[in-house]
């Protein structure tokens with residue numbers, strides 16, 4: 065398996081506070097990798113370190129199989145990015161802005177500008193200067209600029225900001241096309257699960273600077289939305305018993321005295337018997353089905369994973 069991005073214990077501090085804390089992530093070639101997390105989770109800072117806009121305080125980054133250093137700028141030619149709000153020369157048209165970008169990047173296939181503008185549906189807007197564009201149009205132009213040079217890796221920080229629901233759907237379709245037809249690897253962030261769950265091959269959940277989970281989408285869609293919830297005052301003991309007895313790999317313990325077992329191979333009855341046998345007093349035990357949203361919220365909001 066070829067990894068296009070790999071970080072090891074990546075950390076960045078600002079004024080002694082960790083904005084990104086020991087993040088080790090791997091983005092595989094050709095996949096869409098979605099970073100999910102609330103505002104302030106550290107997603108932008110990770111992307112800035114990968115694109116050499118911010119230097120890591122500690123840790124390493126490998127891009128295209130090579131460890132990057134402070135002076136590694138040549139990888140940037142193989143990448144397209146939108147980080148924070150894209151800025152343009154606002155008296156120029158979309159086409160002129162992209163021409164300038166291609167000149168700057170030393171990329172001389174001028175046909176690619178037309179193709180990029182077509183892909184984001186801006187080809188018909190020929191004469192308008194960018195200052196007359198809506199926020200959504202500017203966002204789409206940002207994506208066009210990121211893809212004109214046919215990058216192998218596309219890094220998009222909250223690319224659907226400012227888009228309406230139709231625009232968001234168009235972007236999702238565009239990302240699928242770029243990934244499937246052009247073989248681009250895409251690293252995209254969002255604070256809204258619905259925007260990435262339909263397209264991401266892997267989801268990385270971040271909060272408070274930490275990578276809480278990196279998981280292939282196919283592993284979570286069914287198995288993690290069904291769970292058995294046990295309420296008990298002896299959560300620690302109960303989790304220990306269940307883990308030992310059934311070799312469970314995905315149990316979450318919540319502060320309020322709840323345990324969730326996201327592994328429905330084991331019958332509810334067998335879980336109950338094992339707990340009773342070990343003198344764990346159970347207040348209730350239920351099988352529940354949550355949405356994917358609930359699952360991710362439970363990772364973000366608490367619950368230590370006992371693995």
Ligand SMILES: Nc1ncnc2c1ncn2[C@@H]1O[C@H](COP(=O)(O)OP(=O)(O)OP(=O)(O)O)[C@@H](O)[C@H]1O
Pocket residue numbers: 078082083084101102103104105106107108109110222255
């Ligand atoms: N230049 C900076 N100086 C000081 N603190 C910073 C700086 N950049 C980021 N931070 C802090 O680091 C933390 C992570 O910010 P970051 O922008 O990476 O999060 P995010 O997940 O991308 O959120 P958002 O979607 O709001 O940008 C925040 O607490 C932020 O205030």
